[in-house]
Amino acid sequence: MTTKQEETVKAFQERMDYDELMNCMRCGFCLPACPTYGETDQNEAASPRGRIALMKAVVDGKKAPDEDFERQLNLCLGCRACEPACPSGVKYGHLLEEARDILNEHKKQSLPARMLRKTVFDGLFPHQSRMRSVNNMLWLYQKSGLQKVVRGTKLLNIMPGEMATMERVLPEIASPKELKNRPRHIKPAGTVKKKVAFFSGCLMDTMFMKTNDSTLYLLEKAGCEVVIPQSQNCCGALHAHSGEKETAKELAKKNIRAFEEEQVDYIISNAGGCGALLVEYDHLLGDDPEWKERAQHFAGKVKDISTVLLELGLPAMKLPEQVVTYQDSCHLRNVMGGAASPRTLLKQIEGVTFREMKEADRCCGSAGIYNIVQPEMSMQIIDHKMVHAKATEATTIVTANPGCLLQMKVGIEREGLSDSVKAVHIVDLLAAAVREAEKEAEPV
Template sequence: MVKHQLAYSETLNCVQCGYCLPSCPTYVTFKKETHSPRGRINLVKMAAEGRISYKDMEDSIDLCLGCRACETACPIGVEYGKILESAVAAIAEQREQEMTVRNRIIKSMLLNHVVPKNRILNAMGAGLAIYQKTGIQKIARKSGILKIIPENLGEFEKVLPVVQGAMQKRKRQKHYDPNGKQLYKVGFFKGCIMDTMFSSINTLSIKLLQSIGCEVTVISEQQCCGALHQHSGEIATTITLAKKNIEAFEQYHFDFIVNSIGGCGAMLIEYEKVFADDPEWAERAKQFSGHVVDISVILSKHDLPFTKEIISTVTYQPSCHMTNVQKNVKAPLALLKQIPGIQYVELQEKDMCCGSAGIYNIVKYEESMKILNNKMKYVKEINPEPAIIVTTNPGCHLQMKLGIEREGLKNEIRTVHLVELLSEACGISI
């Protein structure tokens, strides 16, 4: 018996107007009503009323990217995110009951004993660095041995970032003084996957914050934000991680809690919703989230010490959760346009999801690639051809790199995080 309650009352607010349809990547790509926001809302509504089973809505819910562009498009403010999360949790609970013991153990290990554990993630990062630096990666690629792994994993192996983080993290301090007069006291949220795969971006973020006068602290007590767990329906673990982060940062007095990860930032500012049934924790979550900002928000308010021109055409692929949840649209663009030498060219339909969406591009690889193909069509249409695609989230970063690889454009276009481009223009290196 599934106990998780669907967000039924929220489904009643949808008037099925269709304003959301052009903003939905799965509807635009697959042209099916069941793969649209209003179609999914209707399925959840019917499931809550007992007119269909939870299994009847599984395929539609599984195919949703969770980009929440429909919320931005909706003229009456339907809480699609809440409806989706309730459906994901209910389906996950049902699957848990049907899952074999072996698969249940594997899922628990990944979500509860790998992603939230810094020690294990550090070991994985060190292993990846060894794989890259000792020549094993070159041998594996030349030998063709990678062909025996699933296609989706083999494709992503081609675009893995060069992992430099293991040594950086060992050298990382807890406290960093500002360059010059102190402007803000900042707590830096480093993330889990971000600090494993893209630790150099975190290091550059800290240096950029120092450059404008921030005192930066990287507290060791912080945990995974819980986004992957929430998107997988693991609500109990999500709540546990949220509580640990709130308790950890409450011990300090920061002006801002800063991150450079679109997806994590979106999760952190919505902690209050995780505690909808717990007023005491909801209030604590609200206080915590009130201090959370993306790094672009802080940097855009102050003059960066630019020392170098970037002579290149640049376009920007926003993170969906940055745009649709954090509502941070202007700051990244303002920063880009400040960089000396760049020619900014807007990407057509830039607000359409690239198809990354957490681990969507792994578990729904074929569908993700169809969505990515739509995105790359617009990248190729830009004239002159863009030399740099800027992102603000690690998942988007890898997805766009994969798109470039698939289109045979890796010698013409590079993908960078906004922090990397700003650091380059400021002469800041790791």
């Protein structure tokens, strides 16, 4: 081993939870649940069991933390579908995040890679004002006519991976004026059933601002008084999953501080990826005596929007007749246990025929920035996903996470189905259904 590898091994020995590594019984129940295991023709190293064995081998000093080791950890989607399948309850996601964080700390990265990571993880996502500046540039790109020019010249075709397809599926970006006028406190017209705080997020309150508006509309209709703390920031999920754990902790502390000032029943998330980290702030800060209890209190209040809407109830919902299917957000399903609520809500919409998609619980290949850093595997996964989506004959594919939404749109584009099939966030569909039912109920 090189000196650098020996230092990395020492860090693995000091920081990895050896009891958790030993909890894996090598039974193989996780194998059918793992997308990369299936997509690599059942390569053992590309499975949760295999990756845990690799981590243990590094801790035991039997394997060097070399490029092959790092490649297998990076190939993992982090979808955590293995966790519900595991009879021993191994917290694979926690092991993966710690291992990636150690590798990132001890890896000698190139100057461009260091600059890119610093720009994205430190310079952009933690700062909502900068996220809004990027949003404003995208809005200008769409509204100025530049987008049409770029598409007409086919410049996007020279971009790497599926960037050209991703550009085509960008949502309609909110204007700078709309971003300035974000609400901070909403009260329902009738009785207040619950007082909640809304975690508006970074991407969700910029690129997907209209979905946040739909969320606030539904919470009001369900009888919620809603507060939106102004000092909240990025949840830190992207950082936690990408080896930037210390930054994730700092972001978590800022959010806890922002929300604990509000006396609320629930903290609402409308993005599965964000919600899954928010609900695990107690684990993220579990080794910090000053923040452990505060993190537990925060995490105990986090709820996904679909769970709360089902609990409180919505007014009548109606849409033009259509077939709808649902693609799970991995983290909503596997971490927050939120598989049933979205489906129940969709089945309550008059005019909707719900058809379950085969392997709807299998990752779509988005996984944060996975579709950018692992484009080949990501596209392989979404292509297989679309086989099952098409089999439902659904004209509407619903999901509950912004990354999943864009990935399903990419799948629709790749299949040439954009004229007949659409992908929508569940709260946008529910909000449209409530508005349609209210419209029909109005006296003529």
